[in-house]
Amino acid sequence: MVNMEFYTYCNNTRKMDLTSQVRAFVANRIYNSKFLIKALLFTLFIMLSGVGAQEITPYSSSNESNSGLLKRAELLLDTDVITSIELSKKLLSKAQSANDVLLAAKLHNLLGKAYKKNNNAKKSLHHYLQSSQNYRTLNDARNQIKASINYVKILLDDKRYDELASSIETLLPTTLVYDDAFLIAQVLIIKADSFYKQKQYNVANTHYTSVLKYLTNKNVEIQKQLGETYKKLAQSHKRLKNREQTAHFYKKALDVYTSLGDLKLMARTLNTLAEAQRYLDNLVVALGYSNQAIEIHRKIDDPDGLAKALLGAGIIYRHINLYEKSLEHINEAYIYYKKIDNALGIAKAANQMGLIYTRLRQFDQAEIFYQITIDLPKRMVEEKTLASALREMAVIKLESDDLKAAMQFAKRAYATYKTKNLTSYISTTARIIANIYRAQGNKDQALEYYRESLSFAKKTGSKLYEIKSLTALAATLVGIDTNEAITLLKRSLALSTQIDDKLHMLYAYREIRIAEKLRGHISESLRYAEEEIALTEIIQNERDEDKLALEKAHLHSYKMEMELEMLREKEKLYQLELAKKNNEIEISGQARVISELELSKNKYASIALAFLLAACLTIVLLVYRSFIASKKRNEELDYLAARDPLTNCYNRRILFEVMNRDFLDLPQIDEYCILMVDIDHFKAVNDTYGHSIGDTVLIGVAKLLQANVRAGDSVARFGGEEFCIILPNTTKEQAIRIAEALRIKVEKAMFDEIPVTCSFGVTSIKFSARTPSELIEQADLALYEAKSLGRNQVILWDSSFEDFKLFRSE
Numbered sequence: 001m002v003n004m005e006f007y008t009y010c011n012n013t014r015k016m017d018l019t020s021q022v023r024a025f026v027a028n029r030i031y032n033s034k035f036l037i038k039a040l041l042f043t044l045f046i047m048l049s050g051v052g053a054q055e056i057t058p059y060s061s062s063n064e065s066n067s068g069l070l071k072r073a074e075l076l077l078d079t080d081v082i083t084s085i086e087l088s089k090k091l092l093s094k095a096q097s098a099n100d101v102l103l104a105a106k107l108h109n110l111l112g113k114a115y116k117k118n119n120n121a122k123k124s125l126h127h128y129l130q131s132s133q134n135y136r137t138l139n140d141a142r143n144q145i146k147a148s149i150n151y152v153k154i155l156l157d158d159k160r161y162d163e164l165a166s167s168i169e170t171l172l173p174t175t176l177v178y179d180d181a182f183l184i185a186q187v188l189i190i191k192a193d194s195f196y197k198q199k200q201y202n203v204a205n206t207h208y209t210s211v212l213k214y215l216t217n218k219n220v221e222i223q224k225q226l227g228e229t230y231k232k233l234a235q236s237h238k239r240l241k242n243r244e245q246t247a248h249f250y251k252k253a254l255d256v257y258t259s260l261g262d263l264k265l266m267a268r269t270l271n272t273l274a275e276a277q278r279y280l281d282n283l284v285v286a287l288g289y290s291n292q293a294i295e296i297h298r299k300i301d302d303p304d305g306l307a308k309a310l311l312g313a314g315i316i317y318r319h320i321n322l323y324e325k326s327l328e329h330i331n332e333a334y335i336y337y338k339k340i341d342n343a344l345g346i347a348k349a350a351n352q353m354g355l356i357y358t359r360l361r362q363f364d365q366a367e368i369f370y371q372i373t374i375d376l377p378k379r380m381v382e383e384k385t386l387a388s389a390l391r392e393m394a395v396i397k398l399e400s401d402d403l404k405a406a407m408q409f410a411k412r413a414y415a416t417y418k419t420k421n422l423t424s425y426i427s428t429t430a431r432i433i434a435n436i437y438r439a440q441g442n443k444d445q446a447l448e449y450y451r452e453s454l455s456f457a458k459k460t461g462s463k464l465y466e467i468k469s470l471t472a473l474a475a476t477l478v479g480i481d482t483n484e485a486i487t488l489l490k491r492s493l494a495l496s497t498q499i500d501d502k503l504h505m506l507y508a509y510r511e512i513r514i515a516e517k518l519r520g521h522i523s524e525s526l527r528y529a530e531e532e533i534a535l536t537e538i539i540q541n542e543r544d545e546d547k548l549a550l551e552k553a554h555l556h557s558y559k560m561e562m563e564l565e566m567l568r569e570k571e572k573l574y575q576l577e578l579a580k581k582n583n584e585i586e587i588s589g590q591a592r593v594i595s596e597l598e599l600s601k602n603k604y605a606s607i608a609l610a611f612l613l614a615a616c617l618t619i620v621l622l623v624y625r626s627f628i629a630s631k632k633r634n635e636e637l638d639y640l641a642a643r644d645p646l647t648n649c650y651n652r653r654i655l656f657e658v659m660n661r662d663f664l665d666l667p668q669i670d671e672y673c674i675l676m677v678d679i680d681h682f683k684a685v686n687d688t689y690g691h692s693i694g695d696t697v698l699i700g701v702a703k704l705l706q707a708n709v710r711a712g713d714s715v716a717r718f719g720g721e722e723f724c725i726i727l728p729n730t731t732k733e734q735a736i737r738i739a740e741a742l743r744i745k746v747e748k749a750m751f752d753e754i755p756v757t758c759s760f761g762v763t764s765i766k767f768s769a770r771t772p773s774e775l776i777e778q779a780d781l782a783l784y785e786a787k788s789l790g791r792n793q794v795i796l797w798d799s800s801f802e803d804f805k806l807f808r809s810e
Contacts, residue, residue, distance in 0.1 A: 066091060066103060070110070077114055085114045105134030109147055116150075121158050125151060141178045145171070149183070152190050156197070164194050182222055185214040189229065201236045208233045220260060227256035227265065234272070247276040264305070267296040271309050278316055287316050303340075307333040311349060318356055321773055324656070326356055343380035347373040351389055361780065362719040363396045370396075387416035387425065394432055398439065400683065406436050427456035427465050431472055438476060446476055463495045467504050470495070471511070478515050486515050502542070506535050644717040646695060647702035655716035655724055659772035662728070672765040673735035675725040676779035677705065677742070680757045680791040682721035693752060700751035701758065708745055709738070722783075724776065732764040732796060739794040747792065757792035759783055767797055 069091050076084035088111050095103040108131035115124035128151040135144035148171045155164040168191050175187050192207035208229055215226040234249035250273040257265040270293035277286035290313040297306035314330035317323070330352045337345030350372040357366035373381065373389035390413035397406035410433045417425040434449035450473035457465035470492035477485035493508035513528040642654045650658075662672065679685075679701055686694040698721065705715050705723060714726040727735050739760040746758045761783025769775035778797040786795040 066094070066100075070103070070106060073107075073110060077110070077117065081114050081117050085111065085118070088114065101134050101137055105131050105138065105140075105143070105147075108134060109143075109150075112147070112150055112154075116154060121154055125154050128154065141174070142180070142183075145175050145178060145180075145183050145187075148174075149186055149190070152187075156190055156194055159197070161194055161198060164190075168194075181214040181217065182219075182225070185211045185222075185225060185229075188214070189225075189232075192232070196232070196236055199239070201239045204236050205233060205240075208236065223256055223260055224262075224265075227253045227260075227269075230256065231269065231272075234276070238276070243276065243280050247273065247280060247282075250276050263296050263300045264302060267293045267300065267302065267305055267309065270296070271305070271312055274309075274312050274316065278312075278319065283316055283320050287313065287320070290316055303336055307336040307345060307349075310336075311352065314352060314356075318352075318359065323356055323360055324653075327353065330356070343376050344382060344385070347376055347381045347385045347389070351385060351392070354389065354392055358392065358396065360719065363400060364720050367393065367396055383416050383420060384422065384425075387413040387429075390416070391425075391429055391432065394429075394436070398432070398436055401439075403436055403440055407433070410436060423456045424460045424462060424465055427453045427460060427469060430456065431469060434472065434476075443476060443480070447473070447480075450476060463499050464501065467492050467495050467499075467501065471504065471507055474511060478511065479518070482515050482518055486512060486519075489515065502535060502539050506532060506539060509535060647699055647717050649702050649706065649723065650714055650716035652716065652718060655714070655718065655726070656772060658714055658726060659775070662726075663772055666765075666770070669765055671729050671731050673727040673730045673732055674763060674775055674779050675727065675735065675739050675742075676718070676761040676776070676783040677723040677725065678759050678761075678783055678787065679721040680759055680787070682756075685754065685756065689754065693754065697751045697754060697756055700749070701746060701756065704745055704749055705742060708742055718776075724779070732762065732766065735762050735764065736794055736796060743792065743794055759786040759791045760794040761786055761797065762794060763797035767799070 069087065073084045073087045073091065076087065088107050092104060092107040092111070094100075095107060108127045112124050112128035112131060115121075115127060128147050132144050132147040132151060135141075135147060148167070152164055152167050152171065155161075155167060168187065172184075172187055172191075175184050188207055188211045192204045192211065195201075195204035195207065211229050212226070215222050215229065217223075230249045230253035234246050234253065237245035237249065250269060254266060254269045254273055257269055270289045274286045274289035274293065277283075277289060290309060293309040294306065294313060297303075297309050310329045310333040314326045314328075314333065317326035317329060330349055334346065334349035334353065337349055350369040354366045354369040354373075357363070357369065370389040370393045373386060374393070376386075378386065390409045394406045394410035394413065397403070397409060410429060414426065414429040414433060417429055430449045430453035434446045434453060437443075437446035437449060450469065454466065454469035454473055457469040460466075470488045474485040474488040474492065477488070489508050489512045493505060493512070496502075496504040496508060509528050509532040513525050513532060516522075516525040516528065642650060644651045659674075662669065679697065682694065682697070685697055702715070702717065702723065705725065709715060709725060709727075712728055716724045716726075718724040727738065730738070739762050743758055743760055746756065749755075761779040761781065763769070763775060763778035763782055765775065767778060769778055778801075781801040782795045782797040785801055786793050789795070
């Protein structure tokens, strides 16, 4: 180590020597004026250098008091922790030599902080313990407790739970005797945190709850600790899946942060509260909290929190089937994560985008986003998030009959979940693998994975997972071992009844009815048929109620958006009013100046007025020309914005705008139909002839559809190779005839010498659809039925398509 006093001495000597030399040199050249100026500047430089050297010279213990050195060590803690440690150790040695117990206690405490900052837990523990013992010698109970709290925090961070428990048992009585509520609360929180980290959540909750009575003071620091304790209670209940309690304590935390006016903590808590309400299916309430969080995050310029809030809001919008809004919010979060290159955020947002496009059955788009997650560097993405993308890709590939790729994706996801021992995900992925084997005709392998799925489903303790595994296994066993299939289905029925899952109950009734009929038990089969019919009516009634609730959620969402828009408009009006007043003041001042100029320069008034008029006319002309050009350009942009660039059909946005406008007068609509059209085997066309020819086929089919519909009908590209045709004032019989005529024309046509066919799904407003999304879903189900029955045909929607649509997707 360099001798600091010697360094200071040498530096001062150097400074004096150089200064003396310069003075002598200047004296010899005093009569040379130019040289004199240069010499003076040089002398100033040397003197300033000496001052600078003096400033950066390390401390000299002979020139600075112990308290000053302690202060310096504390200041260095945040900027140069190594120097702070060295200085503190030297000062500690002096304090121990002088038997200065108070200074030693302070220095041990400072070294505890420094070593913690330097990630040296062993030395940090040693110094905090020594600090505590020194304060005890001085009978300073408060600082003794504080040092001990820092000591047990290190034990907690180091996961030394046995030592921590023993230390807490010693520390807590001392803290209770001292009777400082905030210190008692801190000790109990550390005790609760230790149980939380050991996943003993019920015990942790007991201790967190005991903390609350010590945090009643309205002091800001204590209130923040109260809010943090409520959040910890919420997180602990979340781990226990106590959804109601989770939401309750997040709301308590929000109330505390609101009373403190801490916008950032309010916004972050609103995010978690929205998620908790979403898990409770309180989607309207959740959306309200989420939108509040977004507004606050925007106001306080918290982009990271805003991205999380946007992602949460997007998920809620997806749950209430507002897919456009969902995409808008998640895409904004995705763009932010891309901008800051946050791989984990990119992956989560991309997966959510994929889920939305999967729900919309736009599998090409969904694949793009899942592939984004898959292509990210593995070290930068959570394995669970990556596995989710792989699993969903497997489902998409299975849907498109690419069974080889489906199996590859599913096996990769399965291996990841196995490594992490995520039982619920293992169960789901094993069931997907079994579905793929079943599609390949390999029933033995399918049964093996269905049984594995059931085994892991039981380990999760989730009845729903077990039900799904039971029904999938039973469906495969029917005809192979029908008796076992019936046993499994009855188990599934019992579990479904326990959790009141009517759809799975209905599926179990249906499959048992079929299986009993195969066994020749006709009376049993009839009994289950009666149960099936009765339950179908109940489900239909509940669906009607759910649709009504969903509509209310949509209306509430629009209402909140309108209220937010009104607030923004009020803010704009206020700003405009302020600008107007400022302009009026400025104009008033300008008018006064003009008046003075007119009085003093009257002879130039006519010329100035003429010039002003000419300028005004020029500006008016320029504005008019700009307006005409802008109007023309806007018309062109409006046309382009409404059209699909490839096929020149209306795009999806315009389709929904037209249908939403039509549905505003739903009670007055008498007849109204839509067609969903899908080009059969279009993937094969792309694979065989290339995407360029595929585009030619798409354009040709689009032109044929547009050319052969009526003047009032609208053709829109719905996505990929799917089109949607709106037929206003059309009965379902007329719609079927129109669809059949279009089908025949497509069948007879050649597109760049390539023949193709189309499948058509038809539905009518007479089937009680209340929203455009419901009408499109009916047509899509009819289209699915047309493709399932061999393609190149027209199918009208039937209510039977609804009952088992969930099982067709698995």
